[in-house]
Amino acid sequence: MADCILALDFGGTKLSAAVLPVSELAAGQPAWLAHERLFSPKDGNAQFDIETMIALGKRLLAGKRPLAVGVSFGGPVDYQSGIVRLSHHVPGWENVPLQKLLAAEFSAPVRVDNDANVAALGEWRFGAGSGFDSLFYVTVSTGVGGGWVLNGRCWRGHEGMAGEIGHTVVEPDGPLCLCGKQGCVERLASGPYMAHDFMALSGDLDAGITGKEVAELAARGDEVAQTVLLRGARALGVGLGNTANLINPQRFILGGGVTKSGELWWQAVRQSAEQVALPEIHFEIVPAVFADDAPLWGAVALVAGMNYEL
Amino acid sequence: MADCILALDFGGTKLSAAVLPVSELAAGQPAWLAHERLFSPKDGNAQFDIETMIALGKRLLAGKRPLAVGVSFGGPVDYQSGIVRLSHHVPGWENVPLQKLLAAEFSAPVRVDNDANVAALGEWRFGAGSGFDSLFYVTVSTGVGGGWVLNGRCWRGHEGMAGEIGHTVVEPDGPLCLCGKQGCVERLASGPYMAHDFMALSGDLDAGITGKEVAELAARGDEVAQTVLLRGARALGVGLGNTANLINPQRFILGGGVTKSGELWWQAVRQSAEQVALPEIHFEIVPAVFADDAPLWGAVALVAGMNYEL
Numbered sequence: 001m002a003d004c005i006l007a008l009d010f011g012g013t014k015l016s017a018a019v020l021p022v023s024e025l026a027a028g029q030p031a032w033l034a035h036e037r038l039f040s041p042k043d044g045n046a047q048f049d050i051e052t053m054i055a056l057g058k059r060l061l062a063g064k065r066p067l068a069v070g071v072s073f074g075g076p077v078d079y080q081s082g083i084v085r086l087s088h089h090v091p092g093w094e095n096v097p098l099q100k101l102l103a104a105e106f107s108a109p110v111r112v113d114n115d116a117n118v119a120a121l122g123e124w125r126f127g128a129g130s131g132f133d134s135l136f137y138v139t140v141s142t143g144v145g146g147g148w149v150l151n152g153r154c155w156r157g158h159e160g161m162a163g164e165i166g167h168t169v170v171e172p173d174g175p176l177c178l179c180g181k182q183g184c185v186e187r188l189a190s191g192p193y194m195a196h197d198f199m200a201l202s203g204d205l206d207a208g209i210t211g212k213e214v215a216e217l218a219a220r221g222d223e224v225a226q227t228v229l230l231r232g233a234r235a236l237g238v239g240l241g242n243t244a245n246l247i248n249p250q251r252f253i254l255g256g257g258v259t260k261s262g263e264l265w266w267q268a269v270r271q272s273a274e275q276v277a278l279p280e281i282h283f284e285i286v287p288a289v290f291a292d293d294a295p296l297w298g299a300v301a302l303v304a305g306m307n308y309e310l
Numbered sequence: 311m312a313d314c315i316l317a318l319d320f321g322g323t324k325l326s327a328a329v330l331p332v333s334e335l336a337a338g339q340p341a342w343l344a345h346e347r348l349f350s351p352k353d354g355n356a357q358f359d360i361e362t363m364i365a366l367g368k369r370l371l372a373g374k375r376p377l378a379v380g381v382s383f384g385g386p387v388d389y390q391s392g393i394v395r396l397s398h399h400v401p402g403w404e405n406v407p408l409q410k411l412l413a414a415e416f417s418a419p420v421r422v423d424n425d426a427n428v429a430a431l432g433e434w435r436f437g438a439g440s441g442f443d444s445l446f447y448v449t450v451s452t453g454v455g456g457g458w459v460l461n462g463r464c465w466r467g468h469e470g471m472a473g474e475i476g477h478t479v480v481e482p483d484g485p486l487c488l489c490g491k492q493g494c495v496e497r498l499a500s501g502p503y504m505a506h507d508f509m510a511l512s513g514d515l516d517a518g519i520t521g522k523e524v525a526e527l528a529a530r531g532d533e534v535a536q537t538v539l540l541r542g543a544r545a546l547g548v549g550l551g552n553t554a555n556l557i558n559p560q561r562f563i564l565g566g567g568v569t570k571s572g573e574l575w576w577q578a579v580r581q582s583a584e585q586v587a588l589p590e591i592h593f594e595i596v597p598a599v600f601a602d603d604a605p606l607w608g609a610v611a612l613v614a615g616m617n618y619e620l
Contacts, residue, residue, distance in 0.1 A: 076590075134468050148557075150465060157558020158444050161591045168552040169586050172481060181586060242478040243556055247458075248467025276479050276491060280386075281471045 120147030122298025241276025255288030380609030430457030432608025551586025565598030
């Protein structure tokens with residue numbers, strides 16, 4: 001086996017690993033040498049996830065030592081130290097020194113970052129941001145969050161908290177968000193909140209509708225669903241337009257389930273962002289290239305080209 | 311005369327120049343060797359401003375060739391080429407190659423940038439941002455705009471338009487701004503708009519009140535003035551809180567006339583920003599150190615430490 005990079009993705013419900021030969025980094029469409037995804041058990045914990053991931057990585061590597069290990073984690077991470085702060089989905093992740101632990105297991109340098117930053121890097125290196133120097137990647141899913149690439153480098157903020165577009169306020173008198181504020185982008189544009197708003201407007205909060213179903217109903221002409229979907233899209237657009245005025249990046253790249261809501265949704269997002277941005281400010285809003293594999297490609301981008309000395 | 315830097319400030323109504331010996335750059339409180347400010351005539355133009363500034367600079371230099379010339383311009387500038395795009399105050403500034411023109415006159419390397427970026431650099435190098443790696447400088451005056459320092463470098467955006475916090479929307483159903491949008495920060499928080507809103511609420515749009523007088527009336531307990539001032543302060547605070555969530559900088563530095571509005575205003579700005587920022591996100595909001603001389607100190611910062619070869 002040639003020199004390779006190991007990519008690991010600790011998602012909330014899935015564990016994924018893949019191996020990329022470094023020779024593939026120069027390819028137009030790099031291809032994994034090995035790739036596997038497991039679903040975490042519902043009663044899992046950090047210890048189980050770590051052990052399973054180490055076993056999975058070693059199996060894919062088949063005895064070879066990787067040049068480097070890139071890791072995406074679905075929760076807050078201190079990038080400098082490689083320590084996971086916590087997981088909102090899996091217990092036991094409080095202050096786990098994941099970088100140190102994996103470096104010892106794989107005898108290789110390791111970098112760990114949160115999934116939004118990693119996905120931004122992945123799209124920048126291999127996907128919809130390739131060739132662009134400044135971009136903001138936003139995932140619109142159960143939550144709304146993002147990651148920055150500025151001057152060809154990840155911008156994490158002084159506490160590693162940059163990118164929280166989901167909790168920018170766009171309607172100060174809008175509905176209450178779980179974060180305690182009113183009219184956050186996430187409160188209006190995320191899948192679960194759109195589903196909630198649809199059910200509330202329909203008068204049945206127990207209807208068990210999902211965000212995806214709201215988009216499907218809207219596409220079939222349901223007026224309540226369209227109202228909710230477009231309000232969410234416009235709120236996101238205001239957030240993106242505000243961000244364009246503040247930072248003037250070249251591209252916005254949108255990923256996550258809600259971005260599959262169809263042309264109606266995309267039009268409303270783009271129109272609203274363009275209305276809010278000053279006329280001298282230009283940008284494109286494009287879909288992410290990667291879906292489920294975004295964190296793995298981003299994990300590769302996190303370590304590609306680094307100094308591979310341990 | 312020792313080796314020195316020439317700093318020039320083309321304001322909308324003033325022309326300022328100063329000379330700093332480079333030996334002063336290492337001083338705790340650097341002091342100008344020479345400094346002068348002129349008021350532009352009301353019927354002035356670009357040609358007159360340029361000729362006057364060249365004469366002023368040469369007089370302050372007293373025959374000496376400067377190591378470099380830093381220039382602040384009160385309007386949009388293409389930093390890479392040093393070409394002024396236009397002035398909103400003085401005619402004749404369309405596409406003036408100011409950098410090239412001054413480099414020929416002073417036989418020295420020249421850098422030109424807009425006043426918000428320059429002031430941000432000045433505060434970062436010599437003022438309230440000294441020792442901080444990431445900051446956003448905001449001027450709250452007749453307009454509201456800002457400049458970024460990220461990773462110890464000015465972040466200008468891909469078209470040089472970053473920092474336009476004044477045109478981020480914080481009240482989508484709010485009053486109409488000159489830019490065509492509703493509820494921009496500038497529409498609510500700038501001096502002239504606060505004066506306008508006070509006069510409108512008082513039922514006399516011809517009262518000739520200024521933003522400064524609104525602040526004075528508020529300090530003396532006038533309820534209408536307090537309402538207008540606090541609404542502006544809160545709108546700015548929402549803009550700052552949103553910015554904190556997006557970029558997570560260490561400091562916000564506020565300059566400009568409106569920041570002299572007293573403790574009531576500062577409290578409302580800080581409180582509103584903290585309410586909008588996520589609890590994990592921390593920052594300080596502090597007053598700028600420099601007032602009228604901010605662009606001159608920033609002009610020095612723009613060229614200090616650069617390669618002084620022409």
